[in-house]
Amino acid sequence: MTMAPVRSTGRRSGGRRPKQGAWGSRSRAESIAGLLLVLPVTLLLGLFQLWPLIRGAYLSMTETGYFGGSEFIGLDNFARLFVDPEVLGAFRNSVVYTLVVLAGVPISAVIASLMNNPSLRLRPFFRALFFLPVVTIPAAAGLAWGTLLNGNYGPLNHVLGLVGIDGPYWLQDPNYALLAVAVVGIWSTLGYNMILFMAGLKGIPREMYEAAELDGAGRLRQFFSVTIPLLSPTTFFVSVTSVITSMQMFDLMYIMIGADQGVGLRNPAIEDTQTVVYLFYTYAFKENDRGYASALAVVLLLAVLALTFIQFRFQRRWVHYG
Amino acid sequence: MKFKRTIWVSAFAGACLLVVGLAACSSNGGDSDEKVSLRFAGWDQPQEPIMQELIVAFEKENPNISVTYENTAFASYSQKMQVQASAGDAPDVFWVTAANHILYASEGLTANIDEMLEKDDMDLSNYSDASIAQVTYDGSVYGFPRSGATSELWYNKELFDAAGVEYPTDEWDWEDMQEAAAQLTDPAAGVWGMGALLDGTQSYLNTIPAAGGSVLSEDGKSSNFSNPKTCAGVAIWHDMIDDGVMPTYSQMLESPPSGQFQSGKMAMLWAGAWYTGVFAQNPEIAEKIDVAPLPKGPEGRVALLTANAYAMYADSKHPEAAWKFLSFIGSPEGAAIQGKNPLNTQPAEEAAAELWASNFPQYNMSAITEAPASSVPHPQTKLTGEWITKIKDGLISTFNLEVEPQEACDAVSKEIDAVLAKENG
Numbered sequence: 001m002t003m004a005p006v007r008s009t010g011r012r013s014g015g016r017r018p019k020q021g022a023w024g025s026r027s028r029a030e031s032i033a034g035l036l037l038v039l040p041v042t043l044l045l046g047l048f049q050l051w052p053l054i055r056g057a058y059l060s061m062t063e064t065g066y067f068g069g070s071e072f073i074g075l076d077n078f079a080r081l082f083v084d085p086e087v088l089g090a091f092r093n094s095v096v097y098t099l100v101v102l103a104g105v106p107i108s109a110v111i112a113s114l115m116n117n118p119s120l121r122l123r124p125f126f127r128a129l130f131f132l133p134v135v136t137i138p139a140a141a142g143l144a145w146g147t148l149l150n151g152n153y154g155p156l157n158h159v160l161g162l163v164g165i166d167g168p169y170w171l172q173d174p175n176y177a178l179l180a181v182a183v184v185g186i187w188s189t190l191g192y193n194m195i196l197f198m199a200g201l202k203g204i205p206r207e208m209y210e211a212a213e214l215d216g217a218g219r220l221r222q223f224f225s226v227t228i229p230l231l232s233p234t235t236f237f238v239s240v241t242s243v244i245t246s247m248q249m250f251d252l253m254y255i256m257i258g259a260d261q262g263v264g265l266r267n268p269a270i271e272d273t274q275t276v277v278y279l280f281y282t283y284a285f286k287e288n289d290r291g292y293a294s295a296l297a298v299v300l301l302l303a304v305l306a307l308t309f310i311q312f313r314f315q316r317r318w319v320h321y322g
Numbered sequence: 323m324k325f326k327r328t329i330w331v332s333a334f335a336g337a338c339l340l341v342v343g344l345a346a347c348s349s350n351g352g353d354s355d356e357k358v359s360l361r362f363a364g365w366d367q368p369q370e371p372i373m374q375e376l377i378v379a380f381e382k383e384n385p386n387i388s389v390t391y392e393n394t395a396f397a398s399y400s401q402k403m404q405v406q407a408s409a410g411d412a413p414d415v416f417w418v419t420a421a422n423h424i425l426y427a428s429e430g431l432t433a434n435i436d437e438m439l440e441k442d443d444m445d446l447s448n449y450s451d452a453s454i455a456q457v458t459y460d461g462s463v464y465g466f467p468r469s470g471a472t473s474e475l476w477y478n479k480e481l482f483d484a485a486g487v488e489y490p491t492d493e494w495d496w497e498d499m500q501e502a503a504a505q506l507t508d509p510a511a512g513v514w515g516m517g518a519l520l521d522g523t524q525s526y527l528n529t530i531p532a533a534g535g536s537v538l539s540e541d542g543k544s545s546n547f548s549n550p551k552t553c554a555g556v557a558i559w560h561d562m563i564d565d566g567v568m569p570t571y572s573q574m575l576e577s578p579p580s581g582q583f584q585s586g587k588m589a590m591l592w593a594g595a596w597y598t599g600v601f602a603q604n605p606e607i608a609e610k611i612d613v614a615p616l617p618k619g620p621e622g623r624v625a626l627l628t629a630n631a632y633a634m635y636a637d638s639k640h641p642e643a644a645w646k647f648l649s650f651i652g653s654p655e656g657a658a659i660q661g662k663n664p665l666n667t668q669p670a671e672e673a674a675a676e677l678w679a680s681n682f683p684q685y686n687m688s689a690i691t692e693a694p695a696s697s698v699p700h701p702q703t704k705l706t707g708e709w710i711t712k713i714k715d716g717l718i719s720t721f722n723l724e725v726e727p728q729e730a731c732d733a734v735s736k737e738i739d740a741v742l743a744k745e746n747g
Contacts, residue, residue, distance in 0.1 A: 066429045067407040152577045169572045264397075264521045265575045266711070268718045285401035287708060290408075 059294035066288045077295035087296060089271060090279040091303070097182050097275060098246035104186030105193060105238055109231070112197030131191035138188065142255030145184045146171065171256055174272035181252050181273065188252070189245070193238050200234030201227075232319045240311050247304050250277040276300050356386070358643045363392045363413035365399040368599070372663045379659060380650045387643045389415075400707065407431050412635045414644040415651070417468060419630050420456065420699075421706040427459035428704055432633040434462045438645050448654055453670040456629040456699050465633030466652030467670030471595040472625035472693035473524045475499070475617065480610045481506055481513060481589040490590070490614035496529075496558055499590070499617040503567040506589035515567040517579030518592035520559060520721050521714060525592055527626045527700070530555030532619025537701040537713070537738070543746060545738035547713070553731035554620065560720050560727045571721035583607070592616070594628070595690050596667035602682055603664075615689045627697035629670060705745045712737035 060077055062070035081087050114120060115127055133141060148154055149170040157167030170180045204227065212222050257273050267273075274282070276296065284293035364373060370393050377389045392413060394402050400422060406412045418426055426432040439446070446454055446463070453467035475490055482489055485506050490499070503515030518525040530537060535552025538545060546552055562568040569579070580600075583591040584607050593601075602608050616625050632651050638644045650656045654673060660666045661674025664681035668690060679687040703709075716734035719725045 064408075066425065067404065067431050068410065150576050152573055169576065172572050172575060264519060265571070265578075266521075266714045266718065267575065268572070268715075268722070270715075285404065286711070288404060 056294050056297055059291055060298045061295075062291040064288075064290040070291060073291070077292045078299070080292060081295055081299060086271065086274075086279060087276075087299075090274055090276045093178055093273055094247050094249070094275045094277075096178060097185065097249060098243055100179065100182035101185045101189065101242055101246045102239060104190070105235070105242060107186070108190050108193035108238070109197045109235070111190065112194045112201060115194065116198055116201050127194075130194050133188045134191040136188070138251035139255050141184065141188055142252050145180075145187075146256050149180055172267055172269050174269045177257055177267075177269040177273045181249075181256055184252055184256070185246065185249060189242065193242070196234055196238055197231070200231050204230045229320045233321055236311070236315050236319045240308060243307055243311065244304055247300065247307070248277055249275050250281065253278045254281070358387050358640045360387060360389045360415060360640060360643055360647055361392060361413035362389050362647070363394065363399075363403070363416040365394055365396040365417060366667075367393055367395075368665050369663075369667070372660055372666055375663070376651055376656060376659055379656075380647055383650070384643075384646060387646065389647060403431075407635075410637060412637070414638040414640060415632065415634050415648050417630055418465060418633045420628050420702070421710060423456065423464070423631060424459055424702050424704050424706065426633070427462075427464045430636050432464045433636040433638070433641070434464060435634070435645070435648070436462045438649070439463060442649060444649060444653070448657070448671050448673060450670070450672065450694065452627060452694065452697065452699065453629050456627070457631045457633075465631040466648065468630050468632050469596070469667040470627055470629050470670035470675070470694050471668040472627055472690065472697050473528055473592050473594050473616065474625075474689050474693065475590060475614045476583065476593050476597070476601065476611055477590045477614065478583070478586060478588070478607070478611055481586070485589075489612070490617070492615055494614070494617040496617050496619055500562060500565070500567070503562060503590060504565060507567045509566075512587055514569055514582065514588045516562050516590050517568060517574070517582055517588040518559065519579055520571055520574065520717070522710065523626060523628055523700075524594050526556050526559060526717070528555075528592070528616060528624065529558050529619060531626070531698045532616070532621055532624040533558070534619075534621040538703070538742075542701075542703050544742060545709075545735040547735035547738055548728075548732045550728070551620075553728050556717060556720065556731055557727040558619075560723070563721060564723055570723060571718050586610070594667075595693075598668075598682055598685070598690065599664045599666070602684070608684075611685075613685050613687075613689050615693060623696050625693045625697045627694055627699055629699065703742065703745060705741050709738045709741040712741060 059070065061072060061074055063073050063076075064070045111130060115123060115130070120126070148156055151157060151167065151169035151172065154167070154170075156170070160167040168176055170176050208226050208230065209222055212226050217225060253273070253275050257267050257270060258278075277300070280293050280296050280300070283296060284290045362373065362377070364370075370391065373391045377391060381388060399417075400419065403412060403416065403422075412431065418432060423432075427434075446466075449467055450470070453470045454463065457463055457465045457467055475494075477490055479489065482502075485508070487502050487505050490502070499516070506515035507513065520526070527537075530552050533551050533554040535549050535555050536546050537552070559568070563570055569577070569582075579588060579591055580593060580597065582588040583593070584601070584604055586607065598613075601611060616623055632648060634641075634644045634648045651660075652671075654671070657669060657671035657674035658677060661669050661671065661677035662681075664678070666678055669675050669678055675691060679691050700706075713734050716737055717730055720727045720730035
C-alpha cells in the first residue's frame, strides 16, 4: 500500500515503467519524494494502530503495576483466563449479542428493497430516517433508549401497562438486559446495512429478472432464484462486518448497563450481560490489571480472526459472485 | 519541473508538520525562572468555578506560574488518573478520593509532603485530627484534606405537615425514623416515606458503625461483614424496603432518590452534605425542606466521614511550582476561597467549614457542622476500590428483597476476604 503512489511516476516517462522498478536511478528523487509523502500516514498508522497491537501482545504476557512497570510472566495470564468464569460468561454474552444482531440483518435487506421501490413516496426522507441512527453518537442513543426502557416511567412499560402487562426492568433483569441492548444494536446498524443492501440490489441486472420471467418464474421464484443468490456477496460482507463489530461491542453496554453510571448505583444484571470488551475495560481500568486485560484482548482478537476465517471458508457454499 | 518542485515542497511540508507535531508532544522542559504551567485535576463540574477562583488568586501572587483546571466526571476519574499515571503524565496537582488515598500513596503516585510542610512552617492545626488521619499513610502526610463531609437526614416539611407527623429531632432513633416513614408513605399520591442512595456512602456505611459493626476486622486484614452487628446496619434498609416505605434498589436505580426527594415524592432522604447547595438552589424544594442529624442507632449516632484530598504528583516535572499551588489551596487563605462558596462541599478546614455553613442560614446547619465530631473515617486498605465494589454488588439482592440480609452479608464477607487475601498475599 505504501508503494502505490511511487509507481504512478511512470506517467511522466510516457507510460514506460522505470527500468529497475520504483528504485530506478532516473526516478530516485521522485521515489524519495513519494516516500516522504506517505511517511506521515505510515508513521501515524504505525503509531496508533500497529504499535498498540504489538504493545498489547507484549502486555498480555506481563503482570503490570498499578501505575506503570511490568514484569514478564510468559503465558500465565492465558492460563488464568481459561479458568475464569467471568471470561467464559462474557464470551457467551458477546456471542448471544452477535447472533441477535445477525438475526436483524434480513430486516435491513427488507427495508433496503422497500427503499429501492420507485413508487414509494418521500423516499429520500425515509432513507435519511433509517440512516440517522448510524450517525448518532452511541452515548446519546444509549441514553435515549435507556429512558424509553426505564422500568418506572419508561414509555414502553407505560404502553404495556395499558394492555395490562406489568413490564419488567428491561435493563436490570438478566433475562432481558442483553436482549434489550442487542435490539438497540440492531437499530443502530440498520441504516448502514440498508445502504449496502440497496447498492447490492441495484447491482442485480434487470435482464436477469426478464430472463427468469421468460422462463416462467413467478415473483416468488424470482426472489429465491435471482435476488437471494445475486445478493449473497452483499449478505456475506454484511455478516462478516456485523460479526466483527458485534464481538467488539462496548459503548452501548457502557451507557445502558454500565456499572456505576449516572446515579452511582451498580446494575444487578452486569455479570449476565457484560460483553468481552466491557470485561476487558473492567479488568484494565477498574481493577488495574492491565496485563491480564491485554491477554483477554488478544484472545478476543484470535476469536474474531477465527470467526472471520470460518465465514470465508464457508462462503463458497452459498456466495455467488455473478 | 514545476510538478517536481510541488511534490518536494508538499512532501517537505508534510514531514515538517509531523516533526512539529511530535516535538509539541514532548516539549515540556523549562527552567524555574521561566513561565511554568501546571495541570490541576478534579471531578466535580459544579465546583469548577471555585477551582477557577483559586487559580486566579494563586496566579496573581505567582505571575510566572499558570494553572489549568481539568475536570473529569467522577465515574471515569480514577481510570483516567490511572492511565495518565501509567504514562508518567499525571496532573501536577489533583483531587484524591477517599477510597484511593492509600493506593496512591503506597504506589508512589502522590508525593509525601512532610519535608515541604516543615520547610514552610505549616502546622496543619486548622484541620481536625480526624481529617488529617485521612491523608496520612505510614506516618507521613500526603496532601491536604479537601472535604470532610457527612450525611444527614433531610426532610420535606410540607409532607410532614400534611401527614401530621412531628419533624425529626436530635433525639430520634431508628425506630422513630421507621415509624415516621410508615406514616408518611402514601402509595396513592406516589409519596415514599424514606429514601437513600444504596451505594454505601449515604446509607449503610453510616448505619453499620451505628449498629456497632464494622466492614473490616480491627487489623484490617479480614472481613467483619458477616458479624450480626454489621449486618444489622444492612438490615435496617432491607426492612424499610420490605415495609414498603422505601423504594427497592431497582426502583432507585432507575429513579434516583435525590431526584424523587427534589420533586416532592419522598418525605425523608439520607443525603451527603454536598447536596446542601444543590437543594438550596432548587426553587422547587429550597423553602420546603430542612435538615436533621442522622437518627441514633443501637450504638448511638455515628456518621461516615467522607474525606477526599488535594495532593500533588510525586513525579511532577515542576515540583516546586506544584507545591506552591498545593500549599496555597491548603492554606487558610485558599480554604476561605472554597468555604465562602455555597456550591462547595463541606470543607475539611475548620474556619472554612464555618464560613461555608453560614451560606445557609435557612437550614439547621448545626446538624451538619457538628456531625464530623461523632464520625468514623471511611474503612480503607490498599484495594478499597475493589472490595467496595464487591459490597455494592453483593447487597443488591437483599435490597431487592430477593434474599435475607444475613445471607447477603455472609456472601459479601467471603468476597471481601478474597480481595484482602490478594492484597496481603
